[in-house]
Amino acid sequence: MLVKTKFLLYTAGIAALLTLTRCFYSDKQNEGEQLYTQYCANCHMDDGSGLRNLIPPLAGADYLENHRDDLACIIQHGQTGNIVVNGKNYNQGMPGFEHLSKGQITNILNYVQTNFGNKNPRFSIQEVEKQLFKCRHLLEH
Amino acid sequence: MNKNNLRLYLSAALLGLAAFAWQSCSSPAEQAGGLPYLGERQLVQREVDGQQVTDTVYHRIPDFAFINQDSQVVTSLTVQDKVYVTDFFFTTCPTICPKMKSQMLRIYEAFEDDPRVMLLSHTIDPKHDTVAVLRDYADRLQVNSDKWQFVTGEKDSIYSIALQYMVSAMEDEEEPGGFVHSGAFVLVDQNRHVRGIYDGTDPVQIDRLLRDIPTLLPKKKKKDAGKN
Numbered sequence: 001m002l003v004k005t006k007f008l009l010y011t012a013g014i015a016a017l018l019t020l021t022r023c024f025y026s027d028k029q030n031e032g033e034q035l036y037t038q039y040c041a042n043c044h045m046d047d048g049s050g051l052r053n054l055i056p057p058l059a060g061a062d063y064l065e066n067h068r069d070d071l072a073c074i075i076q077h078g079q080t081g082n083i084v085v086n087g088k089n090y091n092q093g094m095p096g097f098e099h100l101s102k103g104q105i106t107n108i109l110n111y112v113q114t115n116f117g118n119k120n121p122r123f124s125i126q127e128v129e130k131q132l133f134k135c136r137h138l139l140e141h
Numbered sequence: 142m143n144k145n146n147l148r149l150y151l152s153a154a155l156l157g158l159a160a161f162a163w164q165s166c167s168s169p170a171e172q173a174g175g176l177p178y179l180g181e182r183q184l185v186q187r188e189v190d191g192q193q194v195t196d197t198v199y200h201r202i203p204d205f206a207f208i209n210q211d212s213q214v215v216t217s218l219t220v221q222d223k224v225y226v227t228d229f230f231f232t233t234c235p236t237i238c239p240k241m242k243s244q245m246l247r248i249y250e251a252f253e254d255d256p257r258v259m260l261l262s263h264t265i266d267p268k269h270d271t272v273a274v275l276r277d278y279a280d281r282l283q284v285n286s287d288k289w290q291f292v293t294g295e296k297d298s299i300y301s302i303a304l305q306y307m308v309s310a311m312e313d314e315e316e317p318g319g320f321v322h323s324g325a326f327v328l329v330d331q332n333r334h335v336r337g338i339y340d341g342t343d344p345v346q347i348d349r350l351l352r353d354i355p356t357l358l359p360k361k362k363k364k365d366a367g368k369n
Contacts, residue, residue: 043240
């Protein structure tokens, strides 16, 4: 019984340690990556490859350049209807994430723009703010 | 630093041990190198030559009938003598489904040329996921309907068969997309016994599933099936 309790305590200790390490790890710099994993990777995959003809890739996607000015609003409000990415049609709706702040959206965008082999210019928070201003009417109150 | 390392190794070893203990508990001894039989079992007494014999009756998936992406009826006969992997999803799922489907594609590709293995995906949103929607979904995944069936049917039959596969699936307005469901992949053998349940969003568990499938296939062709 005692051994069991000790073991349990030990396991709990390790779990706590692991959780703590995770907290320290999550500094501002990789907030983009974390948010990406949390909100985007389920569909666009960890490597930004998308899913066949169902979900468009982010890796090497011309859409990121052609629609740069729409990207912040797409993350905030989602998207429906057919879109063309690298010459292919996609028609799976994307949910929006209205609770994300402009800072968080900036971090996600910069993660996407500079990973998966992408080398697109970064976003400033001002640029994201300007974009979000255009679609503010979509915000639910 | 060294002390820390030692602690780390010790923790890893302990966790490993725990995992091993858990594994051995969850896999009954009857497996003898094979996969366990999951689900409730019954002991049935019968008489053979005047002697009482006890048989173990394992949990078995009951007969079913659904409609696939080609409007064809898919029944228990469709999966007769086949090993199949099944899951529950919906096409508009904003959360784990695409990841599940990308892992299912790995299984599809590994056993694409082996007719003894099939994939069966049930929609838990039959109202939206009509045959036409499933057709479009399968087409966009570029998969063949002989190998990978996407089925729809009466909501109640789908939810009740999910229970038989020991998978949770139900409507819940609070959840993103309106449904709560697990990302489980269920491995079923030729006799419709459940032989494994895996997290369909975890590539490591799917690695294990890919290794487990060949162990259910008849030995003579094992080499072909196990190449991946």
